[in-house]
Amino acid sequence: MTAEPMDLGYLQRIGLWQGGAAPSNGREVPASAPSGAAKVSASSPSVAAKAPTASAATNGSSGGAPASGGGASGGAKAPAPVSGGLTEHVFLTDTSLVELDGCKLIEAALAEKAEKPAEAPKDAPAGAVMITVILARTVFHSQGGGQPADVGTLTAEGLPELAVSFVSCRKTDGAILHDSWVLPATADAWTKAAAGSVQVSCHVDAVRRKLYARLHSAGHLLDCAVNAIQPPLKWVPGKGFHFPDGPYVEYVLNDDSRKIDMKKPGEKEGTLKEIQDNMDRFVASGARVNIRYQDGVRQVEMVGEECGCGGTHVADVSEIGKIEVRKMANKQGNIRLSYQVV
Ligand SMILES: [Zn+2]
Numbered sequence: 001m002t003a004e005p006m007d008l009g010y011l012q013r014i015g016l017w018q019g020g021a022a023p024s025n026g027r028e029v030p031a032s033a034p035s036g037a038a039k040v041s042a043s044s045p046s047v048a049a050k051a052p053t054a055s056a057a058t059n060g061s062s063g064g065a066p067a068s069g070g071g072a073s074g075g076a077k078a079p080a081p082v083s084g085g086l087t088e089h090v091f092l093t094d095t096s097l098v099e100l101d102g103c104k105l106i107e108a109a110l111a112e113k114a115e116k117p118a119e120a121p122k123d124a125p126a127g128a129v130m131i132t133v134i135l136a137r138t139v140f141h142s143q144g145g146g147q148p149a150d151v152g153t154l155t156a157e158g159l160p161e162l163a164v165s166f167v168s169c170r171k172t173d174g175a176i177l178h179d180s181w182v183l184p185a186t187a188d189a190w191t192k193a194a195a196g197s198v199q200v201s202c203h204v205d206a207v208r209r210k211l212y213a214r215l216h217s218a219g220h221l222l223d224c225a226v227n228a229i230q231p232p233l234k235w236v237p238g239k240g241f242h243f244p245d246g247p248y249v250e251y252v253l254n255d256d257s258r259k260i261d262m263k264k265p266g267e268k269e270g271t272l273k274e275i276q277d278n279m280d281r282f283v284a285s286g287a288r289v290n291i292r293y294q295d296g297v298r299q300v301e302m303v304g305e306e307c308g309c310g311g312t313h314v315a316d317v318s319e320i321g322k323i324e325v326r327k328m329a330n331k332q333g334n335i336r337l338s339y340q341v342v
Helices: 008-013 184-193 206-227 267-285
Strands: 003-005 068-070 099-110 129-135 152-156 159-164 166-169 176-182 199-204 236-241 248-252 290-294 297-302 305-308 323-331 334-341
Touching: 099 184, 129 159, 129 184, 129 199, 159 184, 176 184, 199 206, 206 236, 206 248, 206 267, 206 297, 206 305, 206 323, 206 334, 267 323
Parallel strands: 003 068
Antiparallel strands: 099 129, 099 199, 129 176, 152 159, 152 199, 159 176, 166 176, 236 248, 248 334, 290 297, 297 305, 323 334
């Protein structure tokens, strides 16, 4: 597995790290971080400020191997705004916010060939080209942290509507890139408009946003359910993949961890049932999902478990609804728990 240093400068630019000690807990790459930006993990919900040491998760969207959460601890600096970078990341503030007016158009440009996805979405018109739109602020969550990108539309007075099919965060400056496949005439209208002063409205698909938030929160709740088992499993949360198509969380096992004999009759099934029972109990009783910043790192807490995270979440775990813990599998000595929200 490749060790990749955490880009603290980048985290700072996008507002997930505001200086001070390096982020020390949490398993996930910030949602806005591009693939490869490492985030550290720790089994403890405590947030002691120290240099990261534990293994890390990659951007779950890539499905790649976990990278190690290296990186030097940062020097103390003056706190930066919560959502720094070229684009203000309004999606970090309120998951229920799916409409946002008054987003200044900074740039609309035809994508460089090398940046284009392999092919246009199925519903793109024939002959479509891809344009990338950058706004001064947005409620579109960019793909990352194991969570899919939001989809939706962008509108502006006098311009044709844009269907946003993919959203990513540019590492160099924190710009949120809204990709849209459109006919050349539409691309032309937007690229020309970018030279002026245009205010854009964001419209995120609320149904998908809610689904993605439920899936992501369910992944966090799985950690709570695992950690609530007695005697303790002491599994360390690793990579998280919170896409609708086969979501899972992988747990890293160390010398202290309780091992599961997958071949021993009933052992795996018994543990799965305990985890499922815990999940059901947490959802039934409900608990607020709390978001705060610690040393400039966005921390998401539910049922007493907290980790660094840039994703969108439900406001209360009861909103996740029924979660099925479907499978426990060995992955190179680690444990993968697959789940689904139903
Ligand atoms: Zn998360």
